[in-house]
Amino acid sequence: MPAAANPATADALSRPNPAALLAWYDRHRRRLPWRAPPGERQDPYRVFLSEIMLQQTTVVTVAPYYAAFLRRWPDVHALAGAPLEEVLSAWAGLGYYARARNLHACAKAVAERHGGQFPADEAALLALPGIGPYTAAAIAAIAFERSAAPVDGNWERVVARLFAVADPLPKARQKLQALALTLLPPARHGDFAQAMMDLGATICTPRKPACALCPWQNPCAARAEGAPERYPVKAAKAARPTRQGVAFLAVRADGAVLVRSRSPKGLLGGMTEVPSTPWESGGSAHPSAHAPFKVSWTALNATVTHVFSHFALELQLWRAEVSADALAPDGHRWVLPSGFDDEAFPSVMRKVLAYA
DNA sequence: TAAGCGTGGGG
DNA sequence: TCCCCAAGCTT
Numbered sequence: 001m002p003a004a005a006n007p008a009t010a011d012a013l014s015r016p017n018p019a020a021l022l023a024w025y026d027r028h029r030r031r032l033p034w035r036a037p038p039g040e041r042q043d044p045y046r047v048f049l050s051e052i053m054l055q056q057t058t059v060v061t062v063a064p065y066y067a068a069f070l071r072r073w074p075d076v077h078a079l080a081g082a083p084l085e086e087v088l089s090a091w092a093g094l095g096y097y098a099r100a101r102n103l104h105a106c107a108k109a110v111a112e113r114h115g116g117q118f119p120a121d122e123a124a125l126l127a128l129p130g131i132g133p134y135t136a137a138a139i140a141a142i143a144f145e146r147s148a149a150p151v152d153g154n155w156e157r158v159v160a161r162l163f164a165v166a167d168p169l170p171k172a173r174q175k176l177q178a179l180a181l182t183l184l185p186p187a188r189h190g191d192f193a194q195a196m197m198d199l200g201a202t203i204c205t206p207r208k209p210a211c212a213l214c215p216w217q218n219p220c221a222a223r224a225e226g227a228p229e230r231y232p233v234k235a236a237k238a239a240r241p242t243r244q245g246v247a248f249l250a251v252r253a254d255g256a257v258l259v260r261s262r263s264p265k266g267l268l269g270g271m272t273e274v275p276s277t278p279w280e281s282g283g284s285a286h287p288s289a290h291a292p293f294k295v296s297w298t299a300l301n302a303t304v305t306h307v308f309s310h311f312a313l314e315l316q317l318w319r320a321e322v323s324a325d326a327l328a329p330d331g332h333r334w335v336l337p338s339g340f341d342d343e344a345f346p347s348v349m350r351k352v353l354a355y356a
Numbered sequence: 357t358a359a360g361c362g363t364g365g366g367g
Numbered sequence: 368t369c370c371c372c373a374a375g376c377t378t
């Protein structure tokens with residue numbers, strides 16, 4: 001290394017060379033279930049499915065869901081023909097359930113409006129439900145070899161460090177997007193998009209980045225400053241409030257549990273739940289008013305806690321044994337434990353049902 | 357524009 | 368325990 005290899009100012013840095021990153025990718029690319037072998041064409045449906053699942057969700061979490069979906073619905077026509085309830089049930093536990101509703105709506109749109117072929121243009125992809133700027137660019141680049149910058153959290157971190165962008169997220173998004181476009185290579189667009197993600201996931205990590213192993217250590221302004229982990233700068237986030245409620249476990253003599261479906265949109269939209277009071281800060285003054293049966297409820301000595309993205313929930317559990325011939329109230333139904341796997345129970349409800 | 361929208365793992 | 372984080376989109 002030359003003695004003057006420690007540039008003190010940004011203008012002493014060379015421009016990041018896409019070929020250097022691609023060469024690194026050829027040696028270190030991660031083998032992931034949704035990736036075709038090197039040089040092979042990616043199936044747009046698989047790219048689509050994996051990209052939707054990977055939104056705000058880790059590789060390890062997604063992998064089994066991806067395999068199950070692909071086995072059950074191997075192409076866009078199969079998914080488009082599936083009942084939404086089955087898609088939600090298969091998605092249960094993965095979170096952000098609007099993704100599942102939009103995944104299904106998108107498959108139907110592609111089947112009906114595009115003859116089962118995903119469009120290759122970013123703009124056309126962007127018009128589909130559940131596909132935003134990131135996903136449109138990712139599908140265009142990875143499935144269709146279009147020049148595009150799918151700027152996800154990895155890209156944002158890498159770019160913020162390369163150029164030492166001090167503006168805090170999320171306001172810095174536009175600037176980072178513009179800088180990202182300056183990095184794009186003349187070819188291998190899909191590989192480059194995934195190389196950026198791999199770099200962010202394995203080298204340019206949020207904490208303790210492995211700069212010594214980075215193909216772009218030389219042109220990186222944040223490294224030149226000496227504290228790359230300082231980037232990207234993030235705005236302070238709001239505190240997470242707590243809400244309380246009472247969940248009612250009505251258990252029939254044969255073990256069936258009373259459930260209902262949540263409204264189709266909003267929190268846990270379309271998912272299955274046991275009846276409960278509204279989830280409110282301070283809880284409900286008169287839980288009994290929300291009970292599905294006028295019987296004697298036993299307050300269990302148990303609190304289910306669950307953390308959502310924007311609030312924490314504390315659920316008290318009330319349990320009651322109900323006679324074998326009890327009718328389910330309007331909008332409710334009985335589900336036997338043997339049928340639990342076919343229900344779209346979100347994680348919080350699985351915690352609740354552990355007490356049934 | 358900012359808030360709503362899940363979950364599980366790691367430091 | 369708590370906070371941060373993960374291949375974002377919608378309204």
